[in-house]
Amino acid sequence: MNLHPYCEPIAMLLGTWRGEGRGFxxxxxxxxxxxxxxxxxxxxxFLTYSQRTWDPATEAPMHAETGFWxxxxxxxxxxxLVHPFGLAEVSTGRVEGETVSVSTIxxxxxxxxxxxxxxxxxxxxxxxxxxxxxxxxxxxxxxxAHLEGRLEKIG
Amino acid sequence: MNLHPYCEPIAMLLGTWRGEGRGFxxxxxxxxxxxxxxxxxxxxxFLTYSQRTWDPATEAPMHAETGFWxxxxxxxxxxxLVHPFGLAEVSTGRVEGETVSVSTIxxxxxxxxxxxxxxxxxxxxxxxxxxxxxxxxxxxxxxxAHLEGRLEKIG
Numbered sequence: 294m295n296l297h298p299y300c301e302p303i304a305m306l307l308g309t310w311r312g313e314g315r316g317f318x319x320x321x322x323x324x325x326x327x328x329x330x331x332x333x334x335x336x337x338x339f340l341t342y343s344q345r346t347w348d349p350a351t352e353a354p355m356h357a358e359t360g361f362w363x364x365x366x367x368x369x370x371x372x373x374l375v376h377p378f379g380l381a382e383v384s385t386g387r388v389e390g391e392t393v394s395v396s397t398i399x400x401x402x403x404x405x406x407x408x409x410x411x412x413x414x415x416x417x418x419x420x421x422x423x424x425x426x427x428x429x430x431x432x433x434x435x436x437x438a439h440l441e442g443r444l445e446k447i448g
Numbered sequence: 449m450n451l452h453p454y455c456e457p458i459a460m461l462l463g464t465w466r467g468e469g470r471g472f473x474x475x476x477x478x479x480x481x482x483x484x485x486x487x488x489x490x491x492x493x494f495l496t497y498s499q500r501t502w503d504p505a506t507e508a509p510m511h512a513e514t515g516f517w518x519x520x521x522x523x524x525x526x527x528x529l530v531h532p533f534g535l536a537e538v539s540t541g542r543v544e545g546e547t548v549s550v551s552t553i554x555x556x557x558x559x560x561x562x563x564x565x566x567x568x569x570x571x572x573x574x575x576x577x578x579x580x581x582x583x584x585x586x587x588x589x590x591x592x593a594h595l596e597g598r599l600e601k602i603g
Contacts, residue, residue, distance in 0.1 A: 335509040339532045343514070354490040359498070359514040361532040363558065371558035373530035377494045377516040381528050381536040383556045401538045401554045403518065403526035 299338040299364040302388040305418040306332040306340060306362070312423075314346065314442025319434055326355050328442055330423070332362070339363040342374060370395055372414075379406025384414070392417045411436050421446045454493040454519040457543040460573040461487040461495060461517070467578075469501065469597025474589055481510050483597055485578070487517070494518040497529060525550055527569075534561030539569070547572045566591050576601045 296304055310330040317323045326346040333341040340362040346355040360374025360382075372384040372395050380402050386395030396413045411430040416423060423444045430436040451459055465485040472478045481501040488496040495517040501510040515529025515537075527539040527550050535557050541550030551568045566585040571578060578599045585591040 335512070337509065337532065341512070341514075341532075354492065357490070357496070357516075359496075359516075360530045361512075361514075363532065363534060363560075365560065371534060371560060373532075373534065373536050373558065375515045375528035375530055375536065377492065377496075377518065377528075379518060379526060379528065381530065381538050381554075381556065383536050383558060385559065398559070399536075399556045401536065401556055403528065403538060404540065404553070405518075405520065405526060 294334070294336040296334055297336055297338040297364065299366050300334060300340060302368045303340065303362065303364060303370070303393060305391065306393070306416070306423070307334065308332060308446050309448035310423045310444035311447045312442060312444035313349070314425075314440060316440045318429070318431075318437075318439050320432055325349055328444060330444060338365075342372075379403035380409050382409075382412055384412070386414075391419050407432055449489070449491040451489055452491055452493040452519065454521050455489060455495060457523045458495065458517065458519060458525070458548060460546065461548070461571070461578070462489065463487060463601050464603035465578045465599035466602045467597060467599035468504070469580075469595060471595045473584070473586075473592075473594050475587055480504060481597075483599060485599060493520075497527075534558035535564050537564075537567055539567070541569075546574050562587055 314328050315325045327349045328346045330344045342360050344358040358374050363371040368388050370386045375381045382397050383399040384395040384397045393416045397411055400409050409431040413428045416425045427440040428436050429439040469483050470480045482504045483501045485499045497515050499513040513529050518526040523543050525541045530536045537552050538554040539550040539552045548571045552566050555564050564586040568583045571580045580597055582595040583591050584594040
């Protein structure tokens with residue numbers, strides 16, 4: 294099945310990526326994780342997206358995300374994804390060369406979840422490596438760096 | 449990996465389900481589809497969820513959904529899922545015996561998507577069959593029946 298032409302600008306995300314990341318935030322202890330990210334497609338103008346992380350030592354599951362990266366003709370993006378801790382993120386952004394940047398236009402927590410008011414994501418792909426930085430404004434803290442990782446293409 | 453005890457009330461959803469459904473709404477022509485739904489878990493207090501539909505005749509992909517069904521101790525649910533047409537749904541609900549019912553507390557469209565203002569879902573599982581009814585308020589129409597399906601457990 295051919296990739297939808299609207300998604301050509303983010304074709305470099307397609308595949309399975311695995312590597313290591315680390316997290317930090319004023320309200321929690323620093324942590325590290327192993328991560329796998331899968332971007333796929335079904336010929337329509339979006340990529341499917343799933344992500345999971347696990348403890349490098351015990352292999353216990355840590356985080357997960359799933360959603361869709363919608364592609365518009367002019368290289369703009371609309372991203373919808375959800376977290377099992379109880380958050381939906383809806384973002385818009387752009388792709389410019391090897392770099393994809395999106396920022397939330399809405400974050401919706403479930404009633405029992407902590408409030409995350411803003412998330413920004415920057416992904417860069419080059420030479421078979423995907424690096425990313427995620428910033429977050431949450432629980433009263435201003436927008437600041439929260440997660441970073443480096444993944445290699447494994448499939 | 450053992451199912452988290454909070455998810456025991458919806459354990460009957462776990463597995464892979466396949467069958468047929470049909471859709472209808474005042475603003476569109478009736479349609480039918482073949483559907484596969486997968487509920488999984490990783491031992492945490494939520495189920496993973498993915499769904500896809502395709503044209504029964506041509507097998508062309510139609511719709512898809514992905515997300516998480518969070519389980520609280522007292523049989524209440526919080527559901528987060530996203531649609532590739534550009535919608536995030538955040539719902540709360542309950543499980544009572546064989547029936548699971550959830551209603552949106554928030555729907556977030558991306559800027560280019562049509563507005564869906566409310567969605568309700570009722571799933572019933574019995575004798576290896578999952579039936580569901582989904583109602584929707586969208587594009588100015590009041591909440592009304594939109595989708596129904598009957599799926600058999602295949603895995």
